Each structure stands twice: as structure tokens, then as C-alpha cells.
Amino acid sequence: MVTPSSPFAFVESLFARIGERLQPPAWAVHEVQHRAVLFLNHVLQQEPEAQDRLARQKGRVVLFRWRTMHMRLVATPAGLLDLAPDAALPDLTLTIAETSPFALAGAQLRGDKPKVEIEGDVQLAAEVNWLVDHVRWxxxxxxxxxxxxxxxxxxxxxxxxxxxxxxxxxxxxxxxxxxxxxxx
Structure with missing residues (x-):
């Protein structure tokens, strides 16, 4: 966690102010999300059990949120992921509670999971948690x-x-x- 006396406090404050004012264009956000889905599917294709679990959730939409960013993913019949339309109602919403990118990076390096607020289908949340725990690149x-x-x-x-x-x-x-x- 970045504290006010931390050397990263100034940098984090600067990034927060810049991030509030500058937003990437919609096309750039879509491209980054599309590339993220391609990467996730590459990793999922190496895990048949993960694909089987996702195939059982076909058509279900998960909304991931962090700060001002969000991404809606839908499970496909093939057990992979695709971008869901922005208008799609999520069956599950996962919001990363930690807003500091430095704190998130530190937690990741320590091997900790970030705190996540969960709203929606409990079974789908359990499947997502299984994927997070068991699928590795x-x-x-x-x-x-x-x-x-x-x-x-x-x-x-x-x-x-x-x-x-x-x-x-x-x-x-x-x-x-x-x-x-x-x-x-």
C-alpha cells in the first residue's frame, strides 16, 4: 500500500490526476480489450478443464471493473471468451476494490489476490475463482x-x-x- 510518506505517493497522485483528465479513445480501448481476449483464449486453450467449465457457462456475461475501466466478457460454447456488447446485462460483476496500481502490483508480486467486490451469480463467481486459481500461462x-x-x-x-x-x-x-x- 502506498502511504503518504511513501516515495511513490507523488507518482501515484500524478497518475491519478492525469488518469482523471485523459481518457483513451473508444477505439483504442476496444483494441486493447480485444487483444486481452485473444491472450486469455490462448491461455485457456492450454487448459481443457478450464474450457469445459467455461463451456458450461456459455452466454453468461461477466463485467470486470477497476477504477474507470471496465470490460464485459461472455463465455462461448467452445469454452473460450469473447467481448460482450456494452448493452449486455452482466450475470456477475467483479469490481477490484484497490484503486492504486502500485498496491495492486505489490500484491501481485507477493502472490496475493486483490480484494474484489462481487455482485451477482454465486456459481459463476465460483467458476471465475477456479479459473483464477488454476489457469496459468x-x-x-x-x-x-x-x-x-x-x-x-x-x-x-x-x-x-x-x-x-x-x-x-x-x-x-x-x-x-x-x-x-x-x-x-
Whole structure:
């Protein structure tokens, strides 16, 4: 969490002010959402159980919201996702409660899930939660298709080390300092 004394407080405040005033054009938002759906479907195609679960939810609409951004997704009969029309009524609305992108990134690095407000169908919410808990992108496998197994493994190993170092940094930064102690 970014506190007023945090070095990121100014940057976060600046981003918030800019984000309130500048909004991307609708076509750009649609393109980014379309690319996100393509990526999610790529990951889902590697998990047959996930596709089976989504196929059982065909036609159901989930609205994801964070700050001023939102995206409506609909489950297809093939067990994949598609963008739902803006007028589609959601069966489930998931709103990420944390508004700070820095706090969200820190929670992600620690392996924590963000707090989410849930409105709507409980069974659909349980299926979405299962997908979040069990579906993972195998980056190394995709990279191996492009550059080969050994280089992909080396890149994956380096990325895991960097992620571990970032996790340690975030953990140390999140720990409250002992009052009256000297800073190292």
C-alpha cells in the first residue's frame, strides 16, 4: 500500500490526476480489450478443464471493473471468451476494490489476490475463482516454440530470479520499520 510518506505517493497522485483528465479513445480501448481476449483464449486453450467449465457457462456475461475501466466478457460454447456488447446485462460483476496500481502490483508480486467486490451469480463467481486459481500461462513453453527449449529455459530461469528479487524487495518495503530504530 502506498502511504503518504511513501516515495511513490507523488507518482501515484500524478497518475491519478492525469488518469482523471485523459481518457483513451473508444477505439483504442476496444483494441486493447480485444487483444486481452485473444491472450486469455490462448491461455485457456492450454487448459481443457478450464474450457469445459467455461463451456458450461456459455452466454453468461461477466463485467470486470477497476477504477474507470471496465470490460464485459461472455463465455462461448467452445469454452473460450469473447467481448460482450456494452448493452449486455452482466450475470456477475467483479469490481477490484484497490484503486492504486502500485498496491495492486505489490500484491501481485507477493502472490496475493486483490480484494474484489462481487455482485451477482454465486456459481459463476465460483467458476471465475477456479479459473483464477488454476489457469496459468506457461510463458516458457510459448517461448520455446520461438527460440528453442534451452534458450527458453535460460530466459525463464532468469525471469524467475528477477521476480524473486522483486518479491523480496516488495516484502521488505511493506514491512513496517521499528519505531525509534535506525534505517539501514
Amino acid at each position: 506457461d510463458v516458457e513453453d510459448d517461448l520455446a516454440r520461438l527460440i528453442g527449449d534451452a534458450p527458453a529455459h535460460a530466459v525463464g530461469s532468469a525471469a524467475r530470479k528477477v521476480a524473486g528479487a522483486l518479491r523480496q524487495f516488495v516484502d521488505r518495503a511493506a514491512r513496517p520499520r521499528a519505531s525509534g530504530g535506525s534505517a539501514e
